[in-house]
Amino acid sequence: MITASWAARCLGAVALLLALAPEAPAMATPVTATSGSAELGHMGRWLTDAEGRVITLHGVNLVYKTPPYYPAAGGFSDSDAQFLADNGFNVVRLGFTWSSAEPRPGVYDDDYIAQIEQTQQVLARHNIYALVDSHQDAFNELVGGTWNGFPDWAAFPDGLPIGPNLGLFIAYALGPAENRTWANFWSDHPASDGIGVQEHYAAMWSHVAQAFAGEPYVLGYDLINEPWPGATHPDCLLDGCPGFSSDGLAALQGKAMSAIRQADTQHLLFYEPFVTTDFGAPVRMPNPTGDPRAGMSFHDYCLGPIQTCPENGFDSTRAADTVGIVTEFGATDDRAILDRVTGRLDDNMASWMLWSKTQNQLPDHPQQPPTGPNLISPGIGIVRPYPQAVAGTPQGWKYDPDAATFSLRFDTVPVDPGRPLAGDALTEVFLPSSDFPNGYQVEVDGADVVSAPDAALLQLRATPGQHAVHLTVTGR
Template identity: 65%
Template sequence: MTIRSSMARCLGAAMLVLGLTTQAAAAPSTPVLGHAGRWLTDDQGRVITLHGVNLVYKKPPYFPAAGGFGEKDAQFLADNGFNAVRLGFAWNAVEPQPGVYDDGYIEQIVQTQQLLARYGIHSLVDSHQDAFNESVGASWSGFPEWATFPDGLPVQPNPGFPLVYFTSPAQNQTWANFWRDRAAPDGVGVQEHYAAMWAHVAQRFADRPYVLGYDLINEPWPGWDYPTCFPNGCPDFERGVLAPFQAKAMKAIREVDRKHLLFYEPSLTNDFGTPDFMPNPTGDPDAGLSYHDYCVGEDTCVTNGLDRAVADGVAAVVTEFGATTDAARLTRLADRFDDSMVSWMFWSLAQNQTPNHPQEPPTGPNLMDPAIVRPYPRAVAGTPQQWNYDTTTGTFTLWYGAAGIDPGRPVAADAVTEVYLPPSAYPDGYQVQVQGGTVVSSPGARLLQLATAPGQGTVQVTVTRP
């Protein structure tokens, strides 16, 4: 059934039953995001939550369009409620020779970012690698061979990614030389090359809308020191080696882009649950922590990263999790992320390049899993207090305070809360009960919009199936 417009404007509790339309969900209202502590925010002072996917094409020529990603795939992601993509590129392709940049390659990454932006999808531009280079046991060459220095040590034993990290002398010697800032063939340190490369890339995105920011390096590996990181983490490596390295990239990017967020990463060992000691490398006020969740058993990954971000006052985003088609596990992880109220980006099994799983085409359905499509508050005009979703009953609940997350920046008077409601969860429409607010979206809207009632301090929302 539908309700009359006069009832939709009522204050206090409102009950709606709405059918879902098939058009793409409305784009977020602002193209540039900031943060207040660990929360992402927009220019209206709202808290923004991202549900996203990774998009990294690991086969030459290393850009998604070459693998088949196009307009229909961006539409597919938007239709399924995804408002973020971690968009990977290969340093190997950006800088094929020391100091020589392939601007045509960078333009391919830019074009994919622009395509995603047309659908209101934020891109986290990501310098991606997995085990450095094929010459030292990687399944693809994210980093260039000219920056790879194994010093004649053997690649074997090499059981394939990711176990090669633990077994290959060439792999670990290469990382050791990278952290020592070994000179490239032109006499310039590899870390200086890396920072300059980042500045060259970032200048192409500096003024573009729907760029979330820059993920400085994917899953940095400690090299020979990795045994000291288990089980208690890598404080000396993260503070004394990794932070200064990422500081170089941050400073270089800030020469060309003062606006977008800079996301740094802790050691790869954090992916498996070791404690996180990674500080904000430069103390940049517009920084974020990009961290991954591949914990096995007790899931400490979420809290480790979130606690670190809160301590340093930086934005927090889980930029990888999944790499499985186990629907029960994915549901448990998504529930855990809801409990912690964190933004996340899924890593699909189809993107793996492991001995038994070569990468599949990076098209929309291959980038996501139906188990992770769920209701969530894309924008909260206030301070989130709790939300959760019961996959069995279809009940979604949200509580938030009307006051803004940043005491020094009130929420805009006309700001509305937006909740994405997927048709897969509500095939026959949905009912909405609101206390402390009013539904202002149109009947049939996939993006439920709520305004806080005057004088109300808290808003409670419950969505159920009819």
Template identity: 65%
Template sequence: MTIMSSTARCLGLVILLLGLTTPAAATPTAPELGHAGRWLTDELGRVVTLHGVNLVYKYPPYFPAAGGFGENDAQFLAENGFNAVRLGFAWNAVEPQPGVYDDNYIAQIKQTQQLLARYNIYSLIDSHQDAFNESVGASWSGFPYWATVTDGFPLQPDPGFPLVYFTSPAQNQTWANFWRDHAAPDGVGLQEHYAAMWAHVAQSFADEPYVLGYDLINEPWPGWEYPTCFPQGCPQFESGVLAPFEAKVMNAIRRVDPKHLLFYEPSVTNDFGTPNWMPNPTGDPNAGMSFHDYCVGPIDTCVSNGLARADLEGVVGLVTEFGATKDSAKLTRLADTFDDNMASWLFWSQPQNQTPGHPQEPPTGPNLMDPAIVRPYPHAIAGTPLQWHYDSATGTFTIRYSARRADSGEPFPREARTEVYLPQSNYPDGYQVEIQGANVVSVPDARLLQLTTNPGQDTVQVTVTRR
């Protein structure tokens, strides 16, 4: 057992050495993230965990910089330990007319991705919508007007997003026509337009560093079939309708980008805890499932359902939305649940809501996060995680991991490093570390605690406590 006491005297040096507040002079070249089963992995085979936020700007012109997101905000996220962003774009803005693409708009999204990359933050490029289009009751037009086919069904009753899903004939008929691949004004199917649009977008990001992958569609709604999805989920819709649609998108992207992870989504009804039946649409080995956690009730089934389904399909499971509240106690409980499941996650802040009672606020640093979700976590593990836990009351963080690779079961080289992020806000006077099976190789009180496994050790146990 090794015990190391530490203070805050070296904090300034550590920040400089680790580059947590100062970006590199040029955009870094980052190896792509892959996966070993449910685990994200880096080029060394280490298991990577992501803590991040959503960044979706829902007002014209639909890109974050127009809402004020800039250098200071990227730095703010990095300083609070966030290493991932779900970066949303609007199909409506990419393809304002059928077959006509706005490359200037895509360039704006790309500039934000490149800014985040300079702070070592991965971007999950996300095609975002909420209730399709304003003409059918959405709070913003994520999808185009020309793709919104109502067949004359009335909008009313329209209580606003998200209840409009359950009440509006126009809303549900629009989705029904989308799932039927109704022809756009130029005679090409809506789904073919969507897949081609995605290929056009992905082509711009295919060679960019710090791209996590592509989130194919945010919260797809079943349309008129939604009553069949409660309480047992949507097995027929997800396997028979949604999966073939997302397969078109995956195949289109793969023609321009063979390497990045493709994150497909199940029906939005899964957000509330119904069983998840979503298959890997193409069987692509480099895929993941993006799912959300807005479960209600005393038992959170969203995380277990999502991760269990991802594990069954042999893909990465990633919580790409949760929160939408300022209730610190609830956020702490959710973060604890994710830790218990060793899950990566991306937070949805309440200021990003755009509902009848809450217009979206500027997408700037403090509006994108909540102090309740800033906590220790393993950036990268030279091994396979077995358990980690953070007690926010005492500031005690524990982690236990196997020293063997998640992909092969083989041991890591002796110099391979495990990296644990320890926020200054959680350890204002420094911390001490108690270790079994490894040695500390970072400087005292580093925000990124670095460890190397001792020779012959199969398991490492680490406990971090406040000074």
């Protein structure tokens, strides 16, 4: 079944292709807290904890697009965070709006930022990481967006009309005011105080980062959600616009990265490519500053048999020897789509964050916390087995829901050859009772099971002298 939210994404992709045409040829039991550190880093493509283990994250987006633009106002609370933790979700992409953080040029709303920080602290109490995300879609209502992610004072449409109001990506592709505003944003148009909008954006990020610099369970900062290239978008669809990605887009995010580092030297920084990559366009986004504690956030909304969304992103991050995380996919409760995407992400041994339908701002669907039946409809396989921590180097994992079988292979060699694993480092695999309602049986070579029978968090300790571990879990 094609849902309204997925249809909106499809319609957007069609609009982009039409714009291109003239220029182109033809319920689980509670999980015991892990023993790892609340701070994460990365070694090449892998997220790592203080013990040297490889960490994998499964999570959701938490972005409220109606005033006052923070999750607590929409009802998100400790019970929702507990639900997420109980179902194996260990990360949340926590959105905030520039329009609320800096309502006037150079004036910050610390009460608003404190609301976002408060939700991050709720998540941290349940050992859930937060990726703090500056979120926008189509800039703001002044130029054709459906909500005000970015502030009016940063929008300069030069008197051009909004254009057709037929969905997010039609607004992007065909809106004169939209595209002129982004062109002025990329050229660093001065705000009313004479300071460029990009300088304001970077300074805003530094101010926001001050609130999170000392907080545990902060994964890092997602620098900008789905940036739009403006009128050059057909080129970005064709070849990823490497020049613009390396210059204009990297320059903006580089300013934000440098500004954040003045306030927070520890947490990871995640840059994003243009939104055109969401549908399979090439990813040409470099690490803007070469920061060794940086990675890339990218999205997967490829349609039908198109496979390039995750592959392009992971090819880019592996070439840069950095970590990549899929921070959006879904926007549907279609089981076939979700199974296809999550299976492909498993094949890439990837961390991901679902965009649930509850986060869509639709007239017939007010936003609700992404928990309970709002998140997990019957038969939707988002809650799934996966290795949350591997004491070694993962070689692959796979889950077969029809056979209720999960398998994992890893080497006991650490991903960082210069840092041996902690002596008591455990491999921890989340096994939801929804997939194993009658319990499970374990076959393992190269390690011993140290958790209780049928525990939701299966824990393994490698056998001394063993160099490889092979685990198979089967439902009873």
